[in-house]
Amino acid sequence: MDLLRLATIGSVDDGKSTLIGRLLVDTRQLFDDQLDAVVHASQKRGVGDLDLSFVTDGLRAEREQGITIDVAYRYAATPTRKFIIADCPGHVQYTRNMATGASTADLALVVVDVSHGLKEQTRRHLVIAALLGVRSLVVAVNKMDSVNWSPTAYQGVVDEVDTIAAELGFSSHLCVPVSALYGDNVVDPSTESPWYDGPTVLAALEAADAGVWESASAARLPIQWVLRQDGGGRTYAGMMNGGTLSVGDTLTLLPAGVTTTVTAIRSGTGERDDAVAGLSVDVALAEDTDAGRGDLLAIAPLPRVTREIDATICWFGDAPLEAGHRLRVKHTTRTTPARVASLDGVIDIGTLNVEATNELSTNEIGLARLATADALAVDDYRDNRVTGSFVLIDEVTNATVAAGMVGRASFLA
Amino acid sequence: MTVTPLRTHPSLDHLDALESQAMFILREVAAECERPVLLFSGGKDSAVLLHLAVKAFSPQRLPFPVMHVDTGQNFPEVLEFRDRTVERLGARLVVASVQDSIDKGRVVDPGPLGSRNRLQSVTLLDAITEHGFDAAFGGARRDEDKARAKERILSFRNSFGQWDPRAQRPELWQLYQGRVNHGEHLRAFPLSDWTELDVWQYIERERMDLPSIYFAHRREVLRRDSMWLAVGPHVVPREGETTEWKTVRFRTVGDANCTGAVESSADTLAAIVHEVSTANVSERGATRADDRFSETAMEDRKREGYF
Known part of the structure; x- marks a missing residue:
């Protein structure tokens, strides 16, 4: 099982929190008592029997105002993949919270109301997501039930998404016609859209590439901590990023510019021959150096x-x-x-x-x-x-x- | 239209990814803060946290002490586990006692059978001030509660120990930023992205030691507030309540008088992993009376300085 981090994007009222709620309910990630609590909260505030957005809008002010203020993190898993979902706020004044969610995301799940198309707010967030390096989009074209599942209305949004995805340089994007409210094409395929032969939102998320982003440069290891080993010697601890690091690789210590060789790599699970991005390791070096926290070990091409x-x-x-x-x-x-x-x-x-x-x-x-x-x-x-x-x-x-x-x-x- | 996975790059196994992220956070906070402390209740989450801390700094000793906020209403099995773990690791243990807070008049004694759960916040904040801690690691997870789902990994507390959910620091990439002014502190939650199932899978993978009450055993219990409570010094049958013997285990470990047992025959880690992966009720919903006060019980307690 691997791990995909995704952020949600969408304008106020396009149904973003409802979509996440639907994903969690239909993949049975919500326990009965949590669902009961959502039902109870929905009825108490007179918004119907089950307001799925209450699944993620957990703060008092959010429930009172019916908006998302801060990122809510939610977790879902299928047999092959664990998802970390950062459900981001839509309002302009909470842009910093949206950036918090997008900065660690591999993929953005975008929600667009089919009758309104791409709103200014959604466009703004797509730009922020693109600037923050999100490269892949899954777009849920939502509220299809409100346009009687019109393929023409759907295609209108697809055209808009194609244009902006090309403009902002996203490497992949995929649109799915859905009704988050009724659950069509979110987890289960819908009978309402015989003209659509693509995946559901969940299938698209399961098929998306995870973690490829990090491998665009050669290996980098920013030093967090120097570990003194028993019997003398030191190792340098940090989290790997960029390409793979292997024992025997030539590294340069920066900013000093000293060249050395990796003689051992250790991770939480013990000694290993190599380390990929995202792994916390400590490495031993052939030469004595005065490397410390804040220095960087890098493989050429160097930063x-x-x-x-x-x-x-x-x-x-x-x-x-x-x-x-x-x-x-x-x-x-x-x-x-x-x-x-x-x-x-x-x-x-x-x-x-x-x-x-x-x-x-x-x-x-x-x-x-x-x-x-x-x-x-x-x-x-x-x-x-x-x-x-x-x-x-x-x-x-x-x-x-x-x-x-x-x-x-x-x-x- | 078909969708083919583009696995051009071997991605990490989810437990390796979670372990690595937690070790990174532990090292980052230990490096940036002057006096961190690790909150260790003896429960499974803080046991995992301590296990990860040991890994992150091995072969050196832990660069910070561990602290137990002792309500005086613990399960004895948990205290035994706390003591043997601290001894095995050679860790420094600080015990902050709710009884001391009561004796000093900082909080009102709820009586021998009353809950001391909410009083812990005062004891915790007093201990943080007394020892000058500027960061406290906790084992809280975002999947536990809707208020926790909103909290940053490094959660800033003002000089009154309060959390302000409307003004959280932006937390970008893995650039955890631990600077605080005098009197303020951080809570750091390295297990934020772990779920209950991840925790159990990890405990099984690492063959970790845990308090015995997590495993199915025979125990005298009584029914109260729709929960099975363990009969003992902190839970005495009231009029009309009857006790019975059942095979149970605990999914969470809190105070003996507000933590319910679940009926279970899971007596091995593999059986527990299976049980958790098929559970219909959340761990807090199943077992914690302290979270049932209102729909924002956790948010309210966190604002006051709770874990």
């Missing part, structure tokens, strides 16, 4: 070692971000002071144009150049999601105020 980073920034801070602003940057396992050297534009989510600006407001996405106190070993975000990403931290409150990605997406004008 750039730099104190100047051109990056795409999602700004979450309350006060606007301006050039000259001082912050801390956390990149892999290293945290260092940083300054905004220049603000190079704000992205218009509608047109994908980059426009000149003096500041980034809350939830805006822009381009900036950062100057950092320590040298960082960075890859372009599109080559490596770990060595290409960072967060910015407020020096006073310690709040996380921005998500940053090295480089810029090719779809930006």
Whole structure:
């Protein structure tokens, strides 16, 4: 059994939480008492016998207002795959929570109301998902029952999705006509859509590629912790990303630039010959080095070692971000002071144009150049999601105020 | 239209992926925080957490102590397990006692048979302040409860120990950011993405030691609040209640007076994995009176500083 992380995207009222609820109910992931609690809560608030969105909207304020404020994590499993579902909020003011959910997702499950087509909010979230490196989409074209299962109405949404998927460079996308409310084509195939011969939403999620993203660059191991071994010697612990690392491989320690060889790899389950992305390991090196937390072990082609980073920034801070602003940057396992050297534009989510600006407001996405106190070993975000990403931290409150990605997406004008 | 899986890259087995993520979180918080502590109740989730912590720092000793918030209403089998585990690992154990909080007048004694569940938050927060802990690892999982499903892996607590679900820190990628100001602290939940079944599959794979009450055994029980409670010093039959002997096991381990047993013949890890994979009732629904107060019982307790 492997593991697929997915994030949900959809505008308010398109039925996103209902779809997740339906997926969980129909795959029997919900226990009887949890279902009873949803029924009870639905009746208490007078929204019918079973409001499936209550399955994921767990906070008091969310139930009262009928909206999703923060990401809810849900878990489902089939015999071949475990799913970690980040059910993300749709409202603009909760964009940072949507980014939280999308940053670790392999795939986005998009919900579109067939009678409204792609709304502005959904489009905005698709852009954020694309910027955050989500490469694959499964689109549930929802509320098909409200248009009498019209293939023409469905095709209208498919055409819109094809256009935006091409524009944003998603590597794969698949549309499924569904009624989340009645469960058609979610887990069980529907008899209402004889003209559709594709998979259900669940079948599409089971068939999607998991984890391929991480292998776009050569092996990278950011050092988290140095372990002193019994009888002397040290090993370097961290989580693998990028390509596979094997015993005998030549590694470069960055930013120092020292070359060495891997002599042993250990993981939670013991000694091993190689390690793939996502595995927590500790490695022994042939040469004595002064490697420590914050350093990076990498296989060529190597990342750039730099104190100047051109990056795409999602700004979450309350006060606007301006050039000259001082912050801390956390990149892999290293945290260092940083300054905004220049603000190079704000992205218009509608047109994908980059426009000149003096500041980034809350939830805006822009381009900036950062100057950092320590040298960082960075890859372009599109080559490596770990060595290409960072967060910015407020020096006073310690709040996380921005998500940053090295480089810029090719779809930006 | 056909859909063919594109398995161009061998992906990790789910237990390896979950184990790796948890070890990564443990190392990250231990590196970023000054004084972390691992909350260890002796239950299965915190046992898994401790097992992972040992792996993450092996062959070194654990770089932080473990803390038990002792309500004084524990199952004796669980205390035995706590003590033998701590001794085997050579870990430092801090016991924060609800009885001490009662003696100091910090909380009101609910009486010998009353629940001390909610009082634990005060004892926990006092202990965090007293020892100057800036991070506390907990074994909570997001599949346990709808409020927990919303919580970040690193969950920020203000200087009053409160969780504000409407203003959580964005938590992007695996860039867990553990900086806090003086008096504030973090809760870190390395098992966030594990389900009850994952936990049992992992315990079986790792052949872990657990308190004996997780396995089916004969016990004197009585029916109260639609649960089978174990008769003992903390549960005494009230008028009209009768006791009987049944073969039961515990799916969760909390205080003896609010944790129900389930009828079960599962006396091996393999049998428990099978039982959990076919269960119709959630573990908290089956066994925990403390979560039944209202639809937002957990959210309310978490806001006050609960685990």
